[in-house]
Amino acid sequence: MTQTMTIRSNRLGRCVLAVVVGLGAALLASAQTNDPNAEIVARVNFTREQFTQLTDQMLKVANLLEATEPETAQVLRQAVREARRAFIAEDMDKVASQLRQGLVSAAAAGQSDVIVELQRLLELLQSGTLDMDERAERLKDWRQRLDQLDKLLAKQRKLENQSRLTAEAKELDRRLAELTEQLKSIISRQEALLGKTQQQSQDKSNDALRELGSLREAVRQLIRQQDKLSASTGQVGVDKLPLVGRAQGELAERTGALADKLKDAAAKSSPLAKGLAKLGADPERLEDARQAVAQAAEAMKAAASALDVPSAAEAAKRQEDAAADLRAAEKALADALQQAGADSPSGKLGAQQSDLADETADLAKGVGELADQTGQQADTQSLKAAAGEMRSAGDKLEGQQPAQAAKHQAEALRLLKDDAYKLAQLRQRIKDKAARPLKDQASEQGDLADRTDKTATDMAGDETTQPTPGQTDVEQAGGDMQKASDKLSDQSGGQSGSQRAADANADQRQAVEKLEKAREALAEAIAREEDMLEAQQLAAIDQMLKTILEGQKNISAATKDVRGQRGPDGYERLQQLRLTELSRGEGRLADDVGKVGEILKEEGKTAVFPAVLAEVAKQLTLLQTRLADRQADLVTQGIQEDVELALAEMIASIREELAKRRKKKGGGGGGGGSDGPLVPPVAELKMLWRLQKQIATRTAELDAGAGEMTPEQLAARCQHLAERQERLQTMTLSLDAKLRPPSAGDEEPQP
Incomplete structure (x- = not known):
């Protein structure tokens, strides 16, 4: 593309810009009123006439320039072809007609289309025309620039994180100390709960609660198996759906068997119903659970039939119904268990264990958030696993199964003690990184500023090419980086190291934001x-x-x-x-x-x-x-x-x-x-x-x-x-x- 063509294309672009602005003003006026009066319609029609005259003139100029400036003529003809192919003039007529009919919403939608098409036409005239090879070459260059921006951005984020650690070192260490003490407290209380649980004996008077807990666990097992089959339905090929249907049918049979078992348990004369009534629980919750499990069995049968057809969509609906019914049954049994066992020794321990599980889960979240904030890696999975073991222990205690609960508590303790060591390591890593000398940070930031300035210069273009999108933001980011480097290395003001790091961090954040903005512009x-x-x-x-x-x-x-x-x-x-x-x-x-x-x-x-x-x-x-x-x-x-x-x-x-x-x-x-x-x-x-x-x-x-x-x-x-x-x-x-x-x-x- 020659310099003459670029200059002429930009001049033509400014001509079209006047039409775009004029149309935008007319369309904006029409969009801001519910009265499609004759003045607005006239303004749209006038703009349409301007556009038609402009395209006619563009063709005439293209004919005149054919011999002396064929590339410019090609741009003009391509722009006219694009305008006619997009039916811009016709769309303007349609907008005017809609306004005359009072169809304001339809006209507003059409107005947006016209403005976008005119903007595309403007971009074409401003940039000239590229053949496929030229456009592919431009894309190759821009992708390389995008890769450079990604590397600059990743490095700048690390430097910004480093200075923030230095500036907030005392506050971060205080928070880590609090988290460490909280973990110590959780370990101590978990040890106490384990000791109390181990002192609990299997009280025969609590047989009803144990049976109820077993029924709840049976329902939970069905839920887990149903979830697996539901996932398989959405993932396997059509040829495998009958296999899923066979497994679904088998699960329906087992679910029906559990419904029969619940039917016996829900009978008013059953030992379980009597035991629950004696403990102050509502025996009707057993009947609620039975009905829900029976409904789940029927839904599973329907899902199995649909899978045999096969019809994955119909099967998925029935599987969803079955899962919902099973969860309703699980809730009914859990409510009954909580009512009946709340005042028992094991029930009280179970409540305490559940509360401690929630506290442990919150601790895992806090550790994860602090690690993310400081850019450090922190394994919080074992903390989460410990919370899960605690919840399982709580369930077992509610079901009057202290021996099984103690096993989960012991595993939770093992995980918690491992986490204490990991948290201490995290604290030391953050402390060491925060203590990195400011002169090293300043030097590294200055080097990155130089690299960013060079990238901005490479993106600036020349007399014949336009700047790479985002170039201005990259240039400004380089300036912010240099400011940050200067503040990190300046010791003349008598500021503390943390204050200098905080001042530099503000510039570093601006550099990150501008690089992100540049990256977004280039990616678009x-x-x-x-x-x-x-x-x-x-x-x-x-x-x-x-x-x-x-x-x-x-x-x-x-x-x-x-x-x-x-x-x-x-x-x-x-x-x-x-x-x-x-x-x-x-x-x-x-x-x-x-x-x-x-x-x-x-x-x-x-x-x-x-x-x-x-x-x-x-x-x-x-x-x-x-x-x-x-x-x-x-x-x-x-x-x-x-x-x-x-x-x-x-x-x-x-x-x-x-x-x-x-x-x-x-x-x-x-x-x-x-x-x-x-x-x-x-x-x-x-x-x-x-x-x-x-x-x-x-x-x-x-x-x-x-x-x-x-x-x-x-x-x-x-x-x-x-x-x-x-x-x-x-x-x-x-x-x-x-x-x-x-x-x-x-x-x-x-x-």
Whole structure:
């Protein structure tokens, strides 16, 4: 791109900017009133006329500059094409019409679309035009810049964390000391609870509570197993769903058996019901649990039936119902257990144990938050595991099972004592890091400032290129880093080391914020460029396919013409030469189709289009052979029609995708970058659908015209359609494999 073109493009951009601002003012006025009066409509119409005149003038200027400045002329023509393709003028007319009808909301939505499209047009004129190679090169450079920013940002965050540790060293050590004392207190109280638990004996008068606790544990087991089966339903392939259904059916049987057991327990004459009543609990909670478990069993049976169909969606609903019923049953039993055992010695210990478990979980959270704040690694999993062991002990104590509770308490103590050592290590690491000399921090910060300044200079561009997005913020971040370095090394003011670190930290935080802002701007620009590159690639493929289709139509028409000139004794010399030339034409088209296929193969993410192109190339090669053998019959003509239809369907799919991308941008949506395939799965699914319709249509036509063909021709056409159907099946399976989430495994689900 030349300097002259860039300067002229920027000048043209300023011209368009006036139209954009004028339209924005008119549209803003219309959006701020509920009265679509004639003045607002007139302003929109006036802006529309300005825009139309501008595009006309752009074409005139392009014609004048064609000889002397062809690149500028190309930019102008591309801008006009983009404007017409986006139907900007038509959309302005639509907005005015909606305002006249009082459709303010609809007009506001249309206004946003118009402004976005005008902004895109402005960006095009300001930046000139890039071909695909130039845009790919720009993207490569920008991605390298983004990688540089990520490294600068990671380093600056570490330096900011370091100075914060130095500034807050005393406060952090105080908080760590408090956490250490809290952990010591928890260990001491846990030891006391273990001692009291070990003194508890198995009191036969509490048999009812133990039985109730066993029933609750049985329900919890069912919940865990149901959760596993529900997860399997959403993860395995369709072919594995019946296996999940078998496991679901087995779980339904066990759930039904538990419902029967609860039915006996809920009877008013049962020892459990009497025991609960004696202890002050409501025996009706047993009946509530029975009903919920019975409902869960029925839901599981329905889920198993749905999985046998298989219908994953229906099964998932029933599994969700079963899990909800089981949790309701678990709550009913837990409530009864709490009511009956609250005043027993074990019940009181269980309540204390549950409270201590909550305190331990809070301690784990506090340690984790402090570690994150200081940028240190802290293993809080064992603290969380200790809290879990305490909760299990509390449950066992509520269920009058002190021996089992003591095992969980002992494990909790082991974990807590390990955590005391880990917390001491964390405290020492933070203390050591906070004591790092300020001169070392200043030196490291100064080096990073120099690196950041160099990056900002590299991003600044020159007379012929625009600055890399985010360049200004990177430059400012470098200045903030240098300020921080100076404050860390300045000892003239008599400030303490912690105060100097605190002052520098403020500048370091600003540097982090500006680098983050620059990174966001560059990442968004990369996403836009990736979208534009993909759109260019699709447009290029569209143009290539369009040219191939036009060439095929010409060859098809010529084939029919030659076939009509065939005499009783075959083709004359002139027709034979023409068929030879047509055969060569089909070969050239096959090569052109191969080039399009290579583009998509290099992209590597599109599943169906490369296969369709390969199929078209095979058909073109077949046509080349048939025409070379002087076979211009109905079979050849039918294959030519199939090629034309396949090309037309691909072009239609690509244009639908291009229109969708333009609509997405017009609605304010950002680009998704290049993470996805060039041709998205939805477009490929539509392509498969269209190809299947083609085969169905060809089959119906073949059936209707079978009497007009020789047996050999009919057999050839049937074979051709059969092969197309098989290849379409392969394409469909290929797309399905790419869309399917990773399998959860091939093992049979266990209930």
